[in-house]
Every structure is written in structure tokens, then in C-alpha cells.
Amino acid sequence: TDHEEIELVAGRGIVNDRFFDYEEDYKGQITFFDYAVYEAVKAEFDLPELDVSAFRRNAVVSGIDLKALIGQTFKIGELEFEGTQEAKPCYWMDEACAPGVEKFLRGQGGLRCRILKGGTLSRSA
Numbered sequence: 001t002d003h004e005e006i007e008l009v010a011g012r013g014i015v016n017d018r019f020f021d022y023e024e025d026y027k028g029q030i031t032f033f034d035y036a037v038y039e040a041v042k043a044e045f046d047l048p049e050l051d052v053s054a055f056r057r058n059a060v061v062s063g064i065d066l067k068a069l070i071g072q073t074f075k076i077g078e079l080e081f082e083g084t085q086e087a088k089p090c091y092w093m094d095e096a097c098a099p100g101v102e103k104f105l106r107g108q109g110g111l112r113c114r115i116l117k118g119g120t121l122s123r124s125a
Helices: 035-044 092-096 101-105
Strands: 005-009 030-034 059-061 073-076 079-086 111-117 119-122
Touching: 030 035, 035 059, 035 101, 092 101
Parallel strands: 030 059
Antiparallel strands: 005 119, 030 111, 073 079, 079 111
16 A cells, blocks of 8 residues: 555554564564666566556665665664565566566565664655
């Protein structure tokens, strides 16, 4: 679902998300996805109407090297995150988008993170 802002709680996740309080020390309290990868999928598979929600990632960002943040602590505004691992694509990508998207996304499926310092994440962050 598209939101202007979301509320993040350190160690717990995104308020009202299906993975909020999922398990202690969960590695995927929030998942970031690169807007350029979204655009590349639309172009590569001729899917001009594909909605970014098909990728099931929490926050779409631009101009950030997500792979470089694996194992790193980083901030967006006052919020603080720990990049834990790549959000590896699964078979669902072929069903939600088009056959071959899962393979195309390998190595660029997004970044799973722990929330170290919570607050409000907004589009303007």
C-alpha cells in the first residue's frame, strides 16, 4: 500500500505491517527496494503498467547503493538502520510480474534491515 509516511519502531518493525513483532531480532523489519531496478524490470519485460507493490518491499528509494549497505549501519534522516542481507527474490516474482523476473532480480532484490532507531519515514526523507 502506498503511504506518504510510515511509523518505524526500533527492534520491532513498521507499525501495521504484517511483519511487525514477527520475531525477536528479525532481519527484515524493513525492506528497501531500488526504484531504478523497478524501472529496469518494467522495461526489460515490457510491463509499463506494473505497480511497484508487486515486489512486496516496504520502501522504494533512489540513488542509494543498497548492496553496499549489507553489514553496515546507516541513517536516513534521524532514523537508523542495520543492513542485514539482500532481499532475495522468490518464485512469487514470476507470478506477480512475469516469468523470468525472479532470475532478473537476483543480486538486486533489495535490502533487508533491522531498525535501530525508529520514528517516521516520509517521502521527503
